[in-house]
Amino acid sequence: MAETSFPSLVVHKDRLEAQGSFAESQAQYLDPDPRTVQELDTLVRQKNAGIVAHYYMAPELQGVLARLTWPHVHISDSLLMADKAVAMVEGGASTPGAERIVVLGVDFMSENARAMLDKAGHRETPVYRVAADPIGCSLAEAAESSRYLAFLDRAASVPRALHVVYINTSLRTKAEAHARVPTITVTSSNVVNTILTAFAEIPDVEVFFGPDTYMGRNLANLFRTLTTLGDAAVKSVHPAHDVASITRLLERFHFFDEGHCIVHHMFGAEVAERVRTHYPHAYVTAHLEVPGEMFELALAARREGRGVVGSTSDILTFITTKIRDAAKKPEAATLSFVLGTETGMVTSIVGAVQAALRETGRDDVACEIVFPVASEAITRTNEPNLLVVPGVAGGEGCSVEGGCATCPYMKMNSLDALFDLLRSLPAPQAAEPVHLKVFHPNPYEDLVAGRTIADLGGEPILHMRGFQKSGHIPPDLHAHVTSRVPAPPPGP
Numbered sequence: 001m002a003e004t005s006f007p008s009l010v011v012h013k014d015r016l017e018a019q020g021s022f023a024e025s026q027a028q029y030l031d032p033d034p035r036t037v038q039e040l041d042t043l044v045r046q047k048n049a050g051i052v053a054h055y056y057m058a059p060e061l062q063g064v065l066a067r068l069t070w071p072h073v074h075i076s077d078s079l080l081m082a083d084k085a086v087a088m089v090e091g092g093a094s095t096p097g098a099e100r101i102v103v104l105g106v107d108f109m110s111e112n113a114r115a116m117l118d119k120a121g122h123r124e125t126p127v128y129r130v131a132a133d134p135i136g137c138s139l140a141e142a143a144e145s146s147r148y149l150a151f152l153d154r155a156a157s158v159p160r161a162l163h164v165v166y167i168n169t170s171l172r173t174k175a176e177a178h179a180r181v182p183t184i185t186v187t188s189s190n191v192v193n194t195i196l197t198a199f200a201e202i203p204d205v206e207v208f209f210g211p212d213t214y215m216g217r218n219l220a221n222l223f224r225t226l227t228t229l230g231d232a233a234v235k236s237v238h239p240a241h242d243v244a245s246i247t248r249l250l251e252r253f254h255f256f257d258e259g260h261c262i263v264h265h266m267f268g269a270e271v272a273e274r275v276r277t278h279y280p281h282a283y284v285t286a287h288l289e290v291p292g293e294m295f296e297l298a299l300a301a302r303r304e305g306r307g308v309v310g311s312t313s314d315i316l317t318f319i320t321t322k323i324r325d326a327a328k329k330p331e332a333a334t335l336s337f338v339l340g341t342e343t344g345m346v347t348s349i350v351g352a353v354q355a356a357l358r359e360t361g362r363d364d365v366a367c368e369i370v371f372p373v374a375s376e377a378i379t380r381t382n383e384p385n386l387l388v389v390p391g392v393a394g395g396e397g398c399s400v401e402g403g404c405a406t407c408p409y410m411k412m413n414s415l416d417a418l419f420d421l422l423r424s425l426p427a428p429q430a431a432e433p434v435h436l437k438v439f440h441p442n443p444y445e446d447l448v449a450g451r452t453i454a455d456l457g458g459e460p461i462l463h464m465r466g467f468q469k470s471g472h473i474p475p476d477l478h479a480h481v482t483s484r485v486p487a488p489p490p491g492p
């Protein structure tokens, strides 16, 4: 592998081909030991535990989860995780419900699952994290800073302010925010639609987005780009808008400027330049959380039909669609995709791509997943053919589990930790030992504005659910924005 190349994994119908040690370890994890799979399958059945996991879990863990035959296992982005937890507890006609839920993700994900189960009337169903210590997130921490409170106070002083908060924040942040400014939660898969709908449906609304600065900047960039593309292109993104309305809303879109995801921060200018130089014909994918250079590269590629910017789900759909399209053509092909997001996504991509290729029976169509990694986030080796590998050199955003472009918080959810937790759970129907309470999400029983944090912080999430169902800003949120009396401006 030349120093200019990134590690990659080539996905064929029935096999994987790894380039570089990092990709080799990913490939190995995707083919787990059947005894481990069997052991976990037996354990989750015995404990009647549903598992909801985020796409960013380590491939070692996802590889095993993907092989379980137990029906109550789900891997997705954060939006669906809480819904699936509720569905698992409720069960179906032929599937009895799970008695408890284990969340594999960071703490705001278990908090969301707890909040949604409570709202669905399942307060007695225990929710567990797999670590006794907090499982943080650099974005969630940024939103708990005094700078973020100052941002919210500024928003509160503005008439018709709507705070759009990224889901990667604690229930405490959501409650503190909603007590000051009407707030709606978003994920990367619905943020564009939510903001554009708010601008279309609430006259003169001022949108304050946070805490992810790269995402805020990328959204502003996306909106600015739309103004250059003409009305038809704008309407294909949101039917209620045209170039004039997007131009007007730019002045009323504000974002927090000090919140970063330490993982997506790795996809900086150097990575973008190497992609541009060495992968000129590859498809480029970029999560909305990545820094501007990588985002712009993917945005430019999208204009040529060679790229996607958006959520983890958008990236997965883009890759599988391109592979299905290639499989419809008679000629052999290997399509390369630069993966501009956390590497844990690779497990779901491999599963989806192999399923698509098996359906078509094509041995001669393949998908190369390229893992772009910054040079400050790699290890130099003495191997003449392998000068750099993404890996354990350290630094924020790197972890010994999966190298760089992996989230150290997410990787606190190890396979061993899952086994340990499941073994310590009581048998179904038995009382829970007190020592397991440390694995529960924070109950957030303290009060903000006279309501518990759990209750008040759940409201912005329910507004998001309402938006997801109806496609409109929920009427109570709309009324809150238009009728609220602004607070006095914050002092100097």
Ligand code: SF4
Pocket (backbone or CB within 6 Å): 056, 106, 136, 137, 138, 139, 140, 168, 261, 262, 263, 264, 342, 407, 408, 409, 410
């Ligand atoms: S990748 Fe990790 S640090 Fe980044 S937003 Fe997700 S949980 Fe937070």
